[in-house]
Amino acid sequence: MSNPSDKTETRMNKQPEKRRADLLNMSLEEIKSDLVSLGEEHYRGDQIYQWVYRDVAFDEMTNLSKSLRQKLAQNYIIGTLxxxxxxxxxxxxxxxxxxxxxxxxxxxxxxxxxxxxxxxxxxxxxxxxxxxxxxxxxxxxxxxxxxxxxxxxxxxxxxxxxxxxxxxxxxxxxxxxxxxxxxxxxxxxxxxxxxxxxxxxxxxxxxxxxxxxxxxxxxxxxxxxxxxxxxxxxxxxxxxxxxxxxxxxxxxxxxxxxxxxxxxxxxxxxxxxxxxxxxxxxxxxxxxxxxxxxxxxxxxxxxxxxxxxxxxxxxxxxxxxxxxxxxxxxxxxxxxxxxxxxxxxxxxxxxxxxxxxxxxxxxx
Ligand code: SF4
CATH class of the missing domain: 3.20.20.70 (Aldolase class I)
Structure with missing residues (x-):
């Protein structure tokens, strides 16, 4: 007999992955207000914005904490073609x-x-x-x-x-x-x-x-x-x-x-x-x-x-x-x-x- 929690887990696994926003499609102000809603400081937006346009990946944004870099990777992409x-x-x-x-x-x-x-x-x-x-x-x-x-x-x-x-x-x-x-x-x-x-x-x-x-x-x-x-x-x-x-x-x-x-x-x-x-x-x-x-x-x-x-x-x-x-x-x-x-x-x-x-x- 299958365990009901397996079904729950299966259903949960089928949840569509959260669509991550493209930082290239966001203004500095949009990034800042988004960060605040994620519990981060407003000024971090300036740092992130500068990195993005210097073509730097999240894990190379050295003035950000590891946890913030992980949070960025979970919530955003930097669009590529x-x-x-x-x-x-x-x-x-x-x-x-x-x-x-x-x-x-x-x-x-x-x-x-x-x-x-x-x-x-x-x-x-x-x-x-x-x-x-x-x-x-x-x-x-x-x-x-x-x-x-x-x-x-x-x-x-x-x-x-x-x-x-x-x-x-x-x-x-x-x-x-x-x-x-x-x-x-x-x-x-x-x-x-x-x-x-x-x-x-x-x-x-x-x-x-x-x-x-x-x-x-x-x-x-x-x-x-x-x-x-x-x-x-x-x-x-x-x-x-x-x-x-x-x-x-x-x-x-x-x-x-x-x-x-x-x-x-x-x-x-x-x-x-x-x-x-x-x-x-x-x-x-x-x-x-x-x-x-x-x-x-x-x-x-x-x-x-x-x-x-x-x-x-x-x-x-x-x-x-x-x-x-x-x-x-x-x-x-x-x-x-x-x-x-x-x-x-x-x-x-x-x-x-x-x-x-x-x-x-x-x-x-
Ligand atoms: S030249 Fe081509 S791309 Fe430009 S407006 Fe006319 S149809 Fe569109």
Missing amino acids: KQLKRLISADEHTIKYLYLLSDNNIIECVVMKYRHGNTICLSTQVGCAMGCSFCASATGGLIRQLNAGEMMAQVLESNRDLAKLGWNPVSNVVLMGSGEPLDNYENTMKFIHQIHHPKGYNMSYRNITLSTCGLVPKMRALADEGLNINLAVSLHASNDNVRKKIMKVANVYSIEEIIDASRYFYAKTGRRITFEYVMIDGVNDRPELAAELSQLLYGFPNHVNLIPLNENKQNKKKRSNNTAIREFMSVLRSYGINVTIRREMGSDIQGACGQLKADFMEKL
Whole structure:
């Protein structure tokens, strides 16, 4: 006959393990108040927060007692990502990572080596709902939002690998990977505050760039936050008719509304806006469209970044030829617009957003 206490024990064994919170997804204030609820001193939060961003495991947090370190291990994790793939470009200036999340979703990010430091272009969502026709991330729509800890984990996980390769840790962040950051506003803002926090990663706001396809109300909300971050607007067209051919969001917000919101961002932050313009053969690369774009951008500090389309199987579009790109640039310059052509970094390793993941999934 079985002992009733065995059944109790079996039932107890079947209790789901308590879900441990990810410290990378918690602000310093959240960590402190959590610690107090666990019977610990408030100030311990500062020590723990500093260790976490120095990439130190619980048992190596030497200024904490053994019992607190055990308590931390029982109640928290420091989020990690599993590296599925790493591709290094032939010129060794770009590294692309494919990471597995804890729920088996896959995201990607890119690290680029510049003279001013290493920049990580990271993902803010799994997939994207915005449906831009030239983008591989749009293919499967939005799967889910990433939380701030998962954004931070892309930085820390990449840094671990960069150290092995002899690269410096990333000093700049661009929110321009898969996903529309303003479509994941709360988590994105939390991440920006976390990576800026002087007791944490301590990255200057000026080293952070948020790229949006033009979600006007959220652009205005971002301006009202008054942060000194850089804003990049994916415009890609000089009028709504052309924009509607390549970007679904153009059916919701007009270019005029986007430019107004950009001017508002400049008025609130004093930061020059970058307008991204992907050059697509026969779609948006005619010289008269450059003249039209100049009229739109007149009268406030901005910069146009012309991006030769990264051709791929997913977007089925062709890159503008070099002559068309140079002509487009010289028309903009003739109107006094500040313009550059983006270096084509990492095109040999599927550098465009969503492309590596799409190719990887195809082979599964
Ligand atoms: S370009 Fe950006 S906003 Fe557009 S579908 Fe791709 S990830 Fe989304």
